[in-house]
Amino acid sequence: MRIVALEEHFAVPSLVRRIDPDAIARHGFPPGFASHLGKQLSDLDALRIAEMDEAGITVHVLSASGPGADLLDGADGIAFSRDINDVLGKAVAAHPDRFAGFAHLPMRSPQQAADELERAVRDLGFCGALINGLTEGRFLDDPRFDPILARAEQLDVPIYLHPNLPPQSVRDAYYGGLPGLTGFRLSTAAWGWHSEVAIHVLRLVLSGALDRHPKLKLIIGHMGEGLAAMMVRSDKILTAEAPHLTRSVSQTILDQVSVTTSGLFTRPPLDVLLAVFGVDRVLFSIDYPYSTNRTGRDFLDILKLPAADLEKFAHGNADRLLKLPRPR
Numbered sequence: 001m002r003i004v005a006l007e008e009h010f011a012v013p014s015l016v017r018r019i020d021p022d023a024i025a026r027h028g029f030p031p032g033f034a035s036h037l038g039k040q041l042s043d044l045d046a047l048r049i050a051e052m053d054e055a056g057i058t059v060h061v062l063s064a065s066g067p068g069a070d071l072l073d074g075a076d077g078i079a080f081s082r083d084i085n086d087v088l089g090k091a092v093a094a095h096p097d098r099f100a101g102f103a104h105l106p107m108r109s110p111q112q113a114a115d116e117l118e119r120a121v122r123d124l125g126f127c128g129a130l131i132n133g134l135t136e137g138r139f140l141d142d143p144r145f146d147p148i149l150a151r152a153e154q155l156d157v158p159i160y161l162h163p164n165l166p167p168q169s170v171r172d173a174y175y176g177g178l179p180g181l182t183g184f185r186l187s188t189a190a191w192g193w194h195s196e197v198a199i200h201v202l203r204l205v206l207s208g209a210l211d212r213h214p215k216l217k218l219i220i221g222h223m224g225e226g227l228a229a230m231m232v233r234s235d236k237i238l239t240a241e242a243p244h245l246t247r248s249v250s251q252t253i254l255d256q257v258s259v260t261t262s263g264l265f266t267r268p269p270l271d272v273l274l275a276v277f278g279v280d281r282v283l284f285s286i287d288y289p290y291s292t293n294r295t296g297r298d299f300l301d302i303l304k305l306p307a308a309d310l311e312k313f314a315h316g317n318a319d320r321l322l323k324l325p326r327p328r
Helices: 021-027 035-042 046-055 074-094 110-122 143-155 168-175 182-187 192-206 227-241 249-256 267-277 293-302 307-322
Strands: 004-010 059-064 099-101 129-132 159-162 218-220 257-260
Touching: 004 035, 004 159, 004 307, 035 046, 046 293, 059 074, 059 307, 074 099, 074 110, 110 143, 129 143, 143 159, 159 192, 168 182, 168 192, 182 192, 192 218, 192 227, 192 249, 227 249, 227 257, 227 267, 249 257, 257 267
Parallel strands: 004 059, 059 099, 129 159, 159 218, 218 257
Antiparallel strands: none
8 A cells, every 4th residue: 555654854964063053952952852863864765765665655755854944044044945955855856756845944034935935846846845833933823924825825735834842931931840851851742842733723723824825735743733632622712702714713724734643653533633624634644753664554554444544544635735746
């Protein structure tokens, strides 16, 4: 069976070294973050493909792991994004049946970010962009980012909303004072990342950004970042307070957001996703190398879904949403 995984990461160490280590530390990355995964992150050739083959994964849709251009101002951020996209573009061109790409954008320069998204889509064949959380403390509903949303809508490509490390004030208030690395873990993969992305989506709805861009497509990972379980409550409380919106909160989300399973491999949250979003908007992902291809495949293999639904989940929805080329 063809299997497409949407949230699979890579890094280019030589480019990351352009970023001031003090800026990385201030952003909240602990020393040696993900260093144990350096080999897997940096490989865009034989090692990655061998691990995909071992688990029977057909396609990795690749995106740059942080730290990245959101820590760089002006020309430095623009150059970083262009260079990392060119690296990914070469890998996709070398292995068009195995890799696809999400663009990395210089988010501190929104107009140039929109232009880089268009270059990546038109010249490099990428299928959208992945944006890592807040930029300088601002969510995408901030008017400064409207050129990016407009360009993605114009190009008819999705934006994958991925989490990032929380701003310092949030780290201090919500996650400070806990022993060891527990506060950091709570702020990231254990809980904070998921609540951040859920808030990001809700802000895009409540601000009217998705009404202004009704054809914009969003993707979120990690079994919907908790949104599916809270959809009815959020809708009940928020829709009545937002008469400026043309649709209910839940309808806007269901119209414009697709969800992936990245990093979660248990059945209950998938059942909630399928019940709330429907099978046409739920897509398989792994979160490699932070999760392994084998873990993702083993989860896929135990699912008891109707054959047509399993095909949509494993690749059909991704092929359609990302317009992925099928091998000849």
